[in-house]
Amino acid sequence: MIPQDFLQDIAKQHSVSDREMEVLLPAMEGKATKAIAKELNISEVLVRKRLSDIYKKFHITGKGPVKLTNLQKLLFTKYQASVAGEVATARPVIDNSPVVVTTDSVKPLQTQDWQEAPDVSVFYGREAELATLSEWIVGEQCRMVALLGMGGIGKTILAVKLGKQIQQHFEFVIWRSLHSQPSITDLLGDVIAFLSQQQESELPEDINERISLLLQYMRQHRCLLILDDVESILPSSGRFGNYEQEYENYGVMFKRLGETEHQSCLLLCSQEKPKEIESIEGLKRPVHSLPLAGLKLEDAKKILQEQGLKGEEKWEYLIRCARGNPFALKIVSAIIKDLFNNNVAEFTEYETWVFGDFRLILDQQWVHLSKLEKQIMLYLASLEKPASLGNIKEEISELSTSEVIEALAFLKKRSLIVTKSEASATVYDLEYLVKKYISKYHSTK
Ligand SMILES: Nc1ncnc2c1ncn2[C@@H]1O[C@H](COP(=O)(O)OP(=O)(O)O)[C@@H](O)[C@H]1O
Numbered sequence: 073m074i075p076q077d078f079l080q081d082i083a084k085q086h087s088v089s090d091r092e093m094e095v096l097l098p099a100m101e102g103k104a105t106k107a108i109a110k111e112l113n114i115s116e117v118l119v120r121k122r123l124s125d126i127y128k129k130f131h132i133t134g135k136g137p138v139k140l141t142n143l144q145k146l147l148f149t150k151y152q153a154s155v156a157g158e159v160a161t162a163r164p165v166i167d168n169s170p171v172v173v174t175t176d177s178v179k180p181l182q183t184q185d186w187q188e189a190p191d192v193s194v195f196y197g198r199e200a201e202l203a204t205l206s207e208w209i210v211g212e213q214c215r216m217v218a219l220l221g222m223g224g225i226g227k228t229i230l231a232v233k234l235g236k237q238i239q240q241h242f243e244f245v246i247w248r249s250l251h252s253q254p255s256i257t258d259l260l261g262d263v264i265a266f267l268s269q270q271q272e273s274e275l276p277e278d279i280n281e282r283i284s285l286l287l288q289y290m291r292q293h294r295c296l297l298i299l300d301d302v303e304s305i306l307p308s309s310g311r312f313g314n315y316e317q318e319y320e321n322y323g324v325m326f327k328r329l330g331e332t333e334h335q336s337c338l339l340l341c342s343q344e345k346p347k348e349i350e351s352i353e354g355l356k357r358p359v360h361s362l363p364l365a366g367l368k369l370e371d372a373k374k375i376l377q378e379q380g381l382k383g384e385e386k387w388e389y390l391i392r393c394a395r396g397n398p399f400a401l402k403i404v405s406a407i408i409k410d411l412f413n414n415n416v417a418e419f420t421e422y423e424t425w426v427f428g429d430f431r432l433i434l435d436q437q438w439v440h441l442s443k444l445e446k447q448i449m450l451y452l453a454s455l456e457k458p459a460s461l462g463n464i465k466e467e468i469s470e471l472s473t474s475e476v477i478e479a480l481a482f483l484k485k486r487s488l489i490v491t492k493s494e495a496s497a498t499v500y501d502l503e504y505l506v507k508k509y510i511s512k513y514h515s516t517k
């Protein structure tokens with residue numbers, strides 16, 4: 073239960089009026105709109121209207137009852153966060169500055185280093201994901217959280233948005249991208265230099281000792297370490313491979329940060345789940361991962377809106393084709409803007425897609441697939457209709473059914489295929505964009 077005075081404070085901060093407050097309090101207790109209307113002697117329509125105004129004030133989107141659940145989650149997370157962070161809501165939150173020193177009485181020093189993290193001033197939706205992540209990191213004090221999903225889906229921007237939202241709960245916040253594949257020696261040197269405020273002049277050469285030193289800081293202080301583009305240092309031969317020798321100690325570091333007790337959190341963003349996380353998660357340690365899907369329809373529409381697109385009757389179709397992937401949508405929107413006079417409907421008539429740099433993301437996924445997975449994808453791309461397990465088995469006869477099922481499960485997890493129920497059996501098809509991509513770049517036909 074969230075105490076009423078906390079609710080009142082937070083509502084005031086969001087300019088919720090007294091009238092709206094009368095509706096918010098019972099709604100948070102789970103009372104139905106009908107009961108609230110009766111209690112307040114007003115119409116149910118008016119209750120809904122006030123709730124809808126409240127959702128807007130908290131930037132809650134979604135449909136019907138989901139909004140209330142999202143609001144409840146958000147307020148609960150804020151409450152937990154405020155308990156964990158002691159009067160967190162009263163603290164100033166200063167965005168976009170590389171180093172911030174506050175004169176906070178609870179934690180005298182708050183230092184951040186966002187290096188070249190992207191600007192998050194344009195950010196849509198993701199309320200539920202933000203609530204879950206902050207609940208794990210601030211509420212449950214998880215030691216390691218992985219944000220997973222295909223390229224362009226919005227991991228980076230979400231991690232930065234989250235980091236800025238919860239920064240007041242940490243003494244140190246540091247964001248680093250592994251895109252340029254730094255050696256772990258360099259990365260640890262960089263992070264430790266920051267955490268020690270350049271006091272640690274002689275760092276040990278031995279990697280394990282460096283990891284121990286990092287852990288020492290993570291025990292002594294509450295730090296949030298965000299590592300982005302982690303897939304860059306993961307095995308290049310997909311999940312069956314081993315780390316390249318140069319990067320295998322990253323695996324050791326993930327394992328130690330996940331298994332050892334400390335008061336900090338490593339938040340990592342990656343297209344693939346590092347295997348160390350998989351094994352630790354299984355043991356119910358404070359380690360979680362969140363797979364990220366595309367943006368919700370109404371949030372994805374804002375991306376098209378931002379570009380000033382028209383032809384609204386086809387927006388939903390366009391967004392579904394891209395599975396709400398904001399990067400794919402941004403690229404195609406720019407083309408529609410430039411070449412189709414902003415008209416989405418005109419573009420969709422051609423039943424085509426323009427990949428641009430989004431192709432690189434799919435290329436990367438493609439090279440990570442096993443031979444069998446590629447065979448299945450090529451087969452599905454060659455068909456007009458979806459195929460059943462029986463059809464696939466017939467086509468690739470040298471393999472056992474269980475091997476094919478395992479491959480299909482993996483492809484589904486990667487958002488590469490979709491399953492559909494038909495009268496006689498479940499059938500499998502490629503995702504719309506994936507089919508277009510394979511037919512265009514990999515099909516031999
Ligand atoms: N929730 C969002 N609101 C607005 N723009 C978004 C959102 N999510 C992603 N984007 C945009 O889509 C693009 C890809 O997002 P990014 O975070 O870089 O994806 P990833 O890290 O998963 O590859 C960026 O240009 C980003 O600004």
Ligand SMILES: [Mg+2]
Nearest residue numbers: 227228300301
């Ligand atoms: Mg990214």
